[in-house]
Amino acid sequence: MKKSVLLFLFSALILFFFMPVQSHAATTQTKIILDGQELNLPNEVEVVNVRNNIMIPIRVVAENLEFNVIWDQKTQNVNIQQGSKTITLTVGKQEASVDNSTVSLNIAPQIIKNTVVVPIRFVSEEMGLKVGWNNQEKIVTLASTPTTSPPSSSANSSQNDATTNLVHEINYANNQLVVSLDREVTPVITTLKNPDRIVVDFPSTNFGNLSQPAPTGSMGKLSTGDIPNLTEVRYSLFKNDPAQVRIVIELNNVSSVSYNQQYIDGKFILDLIMVNDPTPATPISDSGKKVVVIDPGHGGSDPGTTSITNKHEKDFNLALALKVQAILLQEPEIEVVMTRETDVYPTRSERVKLANDLNADVFVSIHGNSVLSSPQTTGTETFYYQRASSEELANIVHKHLVEAMGLKDRGVKNGSLQVIRETTMPAVLLEVGFLSNLPEEEAMMSESVQTKAAQAIVDGIKEYLKL
Numbered sequence: 017m018k019k020s021v022l023l024f025l026f027s028a029l030i031l032f033f034f035m036p037v038q039s040h041a042a043t044t045q046t047k048i049i050l051d052g053q054e055l056n057l058p059n060e061v062e063v064v065n066v067r068n069n070i071m072i073p074i075r076v077v078a079e080n081l082e083f084n085v086i087w088d089q090k091t092q093n094v095n096i097q098q099g100s101k102t103i104t105l106t107v108g109k110q111e112a113s114v115d116n117s118t119v120s121l122n123i124a125p126q127i128i129k130n131t132v133v134v135p136i137r138f139v140s141e142e143m144g145l146k147v148g149w150n151n152q153e154k155i156v157t158l159a160s161t162p163t164t165s166p167p168s169s170s171a172n173s174s175q176n177d178a179t180t181n182l183v184h185e186i187n188y189a190n191n192q193l194v195v196s197l198d199r200e201v202t203p204v205i206t207t208l209k210n211p212d213r214i215v216v217d218f219p220s221t222n223f224g225n226l227s228q229p230a231p232t233g234s235m236g237k238l239s240t241g242d243i244p245n246l247t248e249v250r251y252s253l254f255k256n257d258p259a260q261v262r263i264v265i266e267l268n269n270v271s272s273v274s275y276n277q278q279y280i281d282g283k284f285i286l287d288l289i290m291v292n293d294p295t296p297a298t299p300i301s302d303s304g305k306k307v308v309v310i311d312p313g314h315g316g317s318d319p320g321t322t323s324i325t326n327k328h329e330k331d332f333n334l335a336l337a338l339k340v341q342a343i344l345l346q347e348p349e350i351e352v353v354m355t356r357e358t359d360v361y362p363t364r365s366e367r368v369k370l371a372n373d374l375n376a377d378v379f380v381s382i383h384g385n386s387v388l389s390s391p392q393t394t395g396t397e398t399f400y401y402q403r404a405s406s407e408e409l410a411n412i413v414h415k416h417l418v419e420a421m422g423l424k425d426r427g428v429k430n431g432s433l434q435v436i437r438e439t440t441m442p443a444v445l446l447e448v449g450f451l452s453n454l455p456e457e458e459a460m461m462s463e464s465v466q467t468k469a470a471q472a473i474v475d476g477i478k479e480y481l482k483l
């Protein structure tokens with residue numbers, strides 16, 4: 017028994033491996049992605065969901081962060097040493113000790129398939145990690161800030177021997193990452209999904225003095241401004257001894273991305289070739305048709321709220337919006353444009369831009385409400401922002417929607433929500449009903465109610481447009 021535990025410990029130490037570039041076909045296997053790298057989970061070790069608590073195998077994660085982990089079989093204690101910090105967890109105990117003070121867990125650590133699993137929330141709070149859980153893909157994402165000192169710190173650079181390669185400048189513009197280094201080194205480049213990102217690792221490389229503002233903590237972010245398809249470019253000293261510089265380019269709304277790499281004038285240049293998610297064609301402006309933009313809220317990495325039976329708001333929004341689209345397509349005087357037609361996430365700014373660029377006549381954003389703490393809350397409400405034209409549209413659509421849904425009338429409200437605030441045409445945001453209320457959720461998820469709601473929304477739009 018002891019031997020196997022030891023063996024397990026050792027095997028857990030040899031963990032880093034890079035995911036192959038186009039990732040495998042859909043699998044129900046759970047995954048943990050730490051700082052952009054998928055952790056190799058030992059045999060059968062999995063992320064588990066225990067009474068709605070996402071539990072992760074603590075050892076694999078802690079060791080990958082290079083914390084010291086000791087498992088005491090007799091006391092069932094897991095002891096984690098993170099620098100000067102000591103965390104002790106006990107299987108079956110809802111309390112952990114962190115530096116001699118007691119911290120409570122909302123669920124006790126458990127042993128599942130010979131592995132101690134702990135709630136993800138504990139990990140994020142006590143180990144300083146940013147965590148995310150993609151329920152559909154069963155992927156836990158963890159982001160650490162390296163425990164080493166910041167790249168620009170003088171203590172760090174003084175440790176560099178003469179042979180260490182240094183990064184002096186990182187830039188991103190025109191779908192191009194440009195990195196200035198002392199000498200040419202071939203980086204390891206990995207493409208990852210959810211969210212789409214490209215991880216560029218420079219081995220045996222450290223930071224020189226970057227002209228970008230000194231990163232707070234250890235993670236730096238390039239100020240790239242507003243670039244379509246780009247969420248952010250971040251950089252960190254991923255490892256020390258030997259040093260390894262990591263640059264992560266996080267993208268959005270790309271259906272595929274490839275790249276070319278080369279050195280020109282001593283600068284490393286990574287050209288990204290992106291195929292964007294299909295965006296609707298711009299309607300012919302002189303067609304005389306009214307342009308109606310339908311915006312199914314959330315989508316892709318943004319699930320929106322969660323229903324009482326754990327369904328995603330984004331799926332309701334899309335299902336209803338597609339029904340609205342289908343009816344509007346039959347209208348000879350209306351050109352309908354969708355902000356999304358699949359489970360993708362256009363940012364709110366992109367939705368606004370789409371509608372404004374089209375100079376649309378009407379913008380309708382479709383959402384489902386939720387207050388999980390108050391499952392008795394019900395009803396339909398409609399938001400507009402300040403403009404009288406939006407208020408008029410809101411009143412008309414709301415009247416039809418309330419009549420069709422037959423739910424409590426929560427009224428038409430003035431609300432500062434980005435998609436209705438920053439759009440320049442009459443714009444409304446519909447909260448059709450409460451997904452956190454069981455009967456209401458059931459109705460909202462049903463085809464027949466959605467069809468009725470869709471017809472009501474179309475009736476409202478047509479009445480507003482006097483068609």
Ligand SMILES: [Zn+2]
Nearest residue numbers: 313320383384
């Ligand atoms: Zn929403």
